[in-house]
Amino acid sequence: MIRLPILTYLRVEKYGLFPGVPAGRGIEWTFTKGLCLVAGINGLGKTTLITMLLRIFTGPYDLTAEGLPERLESVVAERPVVLKPGSIRFFAQRVADKAVNAVVLVRVRFGDDELEISRRLSDLRLVSFAVNGKSIDLGANREEREAAFQQQICYYFDVSSFVDVLLVLHHVVFFKEDRPGALWDENAQRHVLRALFLEKDLAAQVATAERRVQSADSQARNISASAYTIEQKLQQARSSQKNASEKSLQLAAEQTLLDAELKESERLDTLIAQLDERRKDARREYERAKLFREEAESAVESLKFAALARLFPTMEDAARLVVLKALTTGECLVCGADTQARLKEVEAQLAKGICPVCGANPEQQDSVVPGLKVEEKRVKRARDTAQLAVKEEEASRINYEETAAEYGSVLDRLGTVRASIEERSLRARQLSAELPFEAGDILHLQKSLELTRRSQRQAESNRASAAKDLSALLERGRGVIEKQTKKLAATFKENVKEMIAEDAELVGITGQAKLTQGKETFAVPAFRSQMSAADRPGKTLRNSPDDVSESQRELIDLAFRLALINIATGGAACTLTMETPEASLDELAMQRVGTALHGFAAHGDNRLIVTSNLTNAGMITAMFGGRAKSAAEVARRREHVINLLEVAAPNQSVLSSRAQYQRILTSALTGKR
Amino acid sequence: MPDEFSDPIPGVSEAEVAGAVQNLTKIPVTALENRERFVVAVRSLVESRAQSGWNNEGGEDVGVFLLAPYPREVGERYGATAVSDLIATDDPILGRMFFLNRDASSGRGMALPVAANEIVEWVADQKLDHLPMVVVHRNKKLLISRPQGASGDARNDLIRDKPPVASIEEIDEALKVSHRELLLTPSICPPGVWESGRSSQYVPGPLPEKAIQRQLATVLTSWFHGVVKAEMEDSITVGRIDIRLLRPGTDGKFAYWVILELKVIKSSHNAKKKAKAKEVKLVENAEVVAEGIRQASAFGKDRNAEPFLEIYDLRKDKTSDILGHIVVVNELNKSTLKPQCRVWPLYGSASDARLAGWP
Amino acid sequence: MKRTIELDAGARDALTASGIATMRQRARVIQLLDAAERVGIAPLRAGRLHAFAYLADVLSPVWHLPAFEGKILKIEGGPHYPELQREIDRLVVMGIIKVSEISYIPRPDEGARIDGLYSLNLDSPKLPGILSALGARELVDALDPLDAEVHAFLVDLAGALASVPDDEIDTAATVDATYADERIHVSNVIDFGKWTTDIHVDNISLRTVDRFRKFLPEGAMLTSGEKLYLYASFLGRRIHAG
Secondary structure (H helix, E strand, O other): OOOOOEEEEEEEEOOOOOOEOOOOOEEEEEOOOEEEEEEEOOOOOHHHHHHHHHHHHHOOEEOEOOEOOOOOOOOOOOOOEEOOHHHHOOOHHHOOOOOOOOEEEEEEEEOOEEEEEEEEOOOOOEEEEEEOOEEOOOOOOHHHHHHHHHHHHHHHHOOOOHHHHHHHHHHHHEEOOOOOOOOOOHHHHHHHHHHHHOOHHHHHHHHHHHHHHHHHHHHHHHHHHHHHHHHHHHHHHHHHHOOOHHHHHHHHHHHHHHHHHHHHHHHHHHHHHHHHHHHHHHHHHHHHHHHHHHHHHHHHHHHHHHHHHHHOOOOOHHHHHHHHHHHHHOEOOOOOOEOHHHHHHHHHHHHHOOOOOOOOOHHHOOOOOOOOOOOHHHHHHHHHHHHHHHHHHHHHHHHHHHHHHHHHHHHHHHHHHHHHHHHHHHHHHHHHHHOOOOHHHHHHHHHHHHHHHHHHHHHHHHHHHHHHHHHHHHHHHHHHHHHHHHHHHHHHHHHHHHHOOOOEEEEEEEEEEOOOOOOOOEEEEEEEEEEEEOOEEEEEEEOOHHHOOHHHHHHHHHHHHHHHHHHHOOOOOOEEEEEOOOOOOOHHHHHHHHHHHHHHHHOOOOEEEEEEEHHHHHHHHHHHOOOOOOHHHHHHHHOOEEEHHHHOOOOHHHHHHHHHHHHHHHHHHHOOO | OOOOOOOOEOOEOHHHHHHHHHHHHOOOOOOOOHHHHHHHHHHHHHHHHHHOOOOOOOOOOEEEEEEOOOHHHHHHHOOOEEEEOOOOOOOOOOOEEEEEOOOOOEEEEEEOOOOHHHHHHHHHHOOOOOOOEEEEEOOOOEEEEEOOOOOOOOEEEEOOOOOOOOOHHHHHHHHHHHHHHHOOOOOOOOOOOEOOOOHHHOOEOOOHHHHHHHHHHHHHHHHHOOOOEEEEOOOHHHOOOEEEEEEEOOOOOEEEEEEEEEEEEEOEOOOOOOOOOOEOOHHHHHHHHHHHHHHHHHHHHHHOOEEEEEEEEEOOOOOOOHHHOHHHHHHHHHOOOOOEEEEEEOOOOHHHHHHOOOO | OOOOOOOOHHHHHHOOHHHHHHHHHHHHHHHHHHHHHHHOOOOEEHHHHHHHHHHHHHHHHHHOOOOOOOEEEOOOOOOOOHHHHHHHHHHHHOOOEEEEEEEEEEEOOOEEEEEEEEEEOOOOOOHHHHHHHOOOOOHHHOOOHHHHHHHHHHHHHHHHHHOOHHHOHHHHHHOOOOOOOOOOOOOOEEEOOOOOOOHHHHOHHHHHHHHHHHHOOOOOOOOHHHHHHHHHHHHHHHHHHO
């Protein structure tokens, strides 16, 4: 069973809006049984004070970053959300010093345990936390402290989640002026009923199950959408494939040829590398052979040279060279003729000392030519070497030219093949681009679709099982709540009787909670009000706040709330805070409300904290129980008023008309006009 | 941009490459035409001998150097013997006549065939007077160059006792000398500065800047050979006529040192023969100078070199101070790297020059 | 400027592949020797003439000219071209080239090589015509304008090599960056332009020349002539470094 807080003590220090009396004292207030009136005029800080009481419990967290939303979602969040900085600075913004040193401290009772909680008003930071006088260390890290605090509060409320604490605070404990309230907001009603009436573990399970259903539904829908897209693509692919067979044959043909050419190109690459090696080897051999030949032939020359120089010392070098070359190479350097025959002649002549240039006999010569004596053997050897060298050079030249030619032709072939590959690749790419879908693509799409459909089935099955679980849980819960219907209806009727003229009843129905985007809904117990109207016979079900007038709305909601509190706590006491509905009520209605509230406040250990503008004198009087019977009574009543005219920082109106306002208050308290 | 210089060259060290580049100021000036190249080379050779005290020369006074297309052919006619590496060796150069290549490094040499004062005549007699000729007079410390041959004009250069220093003062000196001796009047200034036959009317040639640039480049090259390298902007499309000087830096690399931007101001545009020459207004000249300031400054900033703007004044009326013109003053004020600006007056006749106070 | 040439029978026969090769070699020899004359380093010893031919071949890309051979067999004693030598000897016989101080120097395996001092025979009446046709005189007379460029390049290179100390052009060739590259062993072919893909990679001498720019500021350029002279400095320093 849920426990609701009973505020016992409030202290506000160093907050510029509430300097207190004398100034600097702040506010120090003990909440006793019954009514506590926070009286003031517009702008003195009534809402601020009430909000302090709210924020003491919530800290810098709420159901959304902006606080309580207009309407709740079908599924509540798992965790409370950090307030946005603007909301956190709500108190700081109202004073010049940004509430830098301001602290609010509250003592609150839950059953037999008394908690003391204090927070900084500048940033809502938790300053201290004590249970039954003993201070509890909740940790140094801010988030940890709040988390630990929230756990504590959950324990004392006896709910499983701080989100449920917030729900209860907003829809049960704190009655704000302009909210539709649990009776009118289906989702809020469902959440609040769950939090209030279900045993805490069950309440937690239901919340979790609801979330599971919603997320499973979301996932299933997403996957279904994906599957649909793939299916479309596949249909498209299949239909265009029918037209594509000819082109793909062409493509296949090109591919085959391309493969063959690529293989050929690879083969040629290897071959070229080999041929390059071979032609380089051949070139090296050829160059060496050329050099060797020159050196071999020069060797022969050098042997003859020495001899010629001796023979013809005055012969010019150039001439000597001619003769030498002729003698050794068998080639006449002058005309290129073959001199083998003449060679023998000249050598013979030289042997005899005949001048090889002019043919003169030794006797005719001025300088005598001695016989040409050359080491025959050496010359022969050198000449043999030279001849071999010539042959070798010729052979290596042929080899070189052949390998170079072969290399050249393979290089040409490689060039041709490469050009063809390029052309063919280009054609294949073009064909491929023209083919809408290749068989491979269709297979891929089919596979993709299969997988997606499988995921979809899985997700749908998840959703179904989540829904089943939730239904089971809801079923368990329904019984609990429906059991309370009678009692709730009775209490409601009683409460409402005093507040509005019409006949109103609380009716239990089976609501249909919509948690998914689909058609399926979940049966949940719900309540609607039913009342008679001026222009219609019988009672009609009022389902939305627009179905009733504003004043009726607030009062019915109040009645409902009071009934909830009564039944949910089993009649245990709690503190209800209210900002009185003012603008919408007529004089009589105000009195009725006041009387109803008085009834609540007078009951047991209940505390009712009500803010009121002084214009509601009638309601104030009614809240206190009608006209005061004695001065002592008035004095006692005054002790139940947090008089913002005195305690709050005065505004212009107060400064100029304080006495008048005090008089109005007095007359409201006494009941005298 | 990938560093094209990063990969090492097999077997070649950076130090070897750097060492080779250090010779940049000492190698022949390939940018010059052969005649001028020869004169620069001979001057280098002679000055290096002079600066090391004329070792090995005995009492000789005069040396003659001729640029021959086939040094051996000419030399052998007179029995001249082979010479090589004149710059590196200390084989005597005075009292001798040489037939050399355009770098004055190799060729043929022989004893002077006649007395010093008969050389020119002898050369003419031998029909060698078309060969570029340089005569050295040790005692007078004079180098007499005749790039067009013995029959052509002569130019005198001092044989310097000390090698040139790469300093702004030396550049100043070189510019002054070139102005006085090679530009001042039509008879000494190079063709192309004045429109042929119309110098007295102060009609400039089609591209006087180019002619002056070539002249200056030759002078500066000759002056600073061995110490500084000179570069010329060759393309007219770039719109700049300049000479850039490089010298070796401390880090072993060459760096730009000085940039000389050349501009010409004139009274009229070029016109041929009897055609009327279109007038050039003062503000047009001022804009030319302003452009020169911009170009010199930009280039100086770009290459981290000191900029100079040399303005050659070909105007008939030189009274208005071009550097005081508002357009020029504004440009200078705007400039973050102000070039030093100088105006060099050139005259259309020798008498005008004399009237202006030039000897 | 092209001129049509009347070929006689002998000349037509010579236009076989080997005939053309022979003509090429002869033209090359004459151009080399003419350049040597211009620079005043003629007559040239055989070894220096071959060295000059090799350096001209390996450095032709500096003047953006195609290589003559693009390869050479690396041997002890420095670069040598048997086919060039054959044409030198023939030109001697034809009276276009003069030779003096002929001798034979021994080579390994009882081989020999001719040595001598070679220069153009300036007295030859055929020479001026040949030189003109080869672009060694006026550009207008050259049969192939490219030859005139080749000649100008050879004169530049000869001038640069004249700055090598003691005219040690043959030693210079052996310390040439490409010839001295240790990755190619003796008795193997150095290929720097014939069968290579990128001369800027395979011609080490060219790479060295390309590297000169690293020591100049950005924007500074070297003329082709300057590059040759700097490379000759590089070779000279290598010779002296030992």
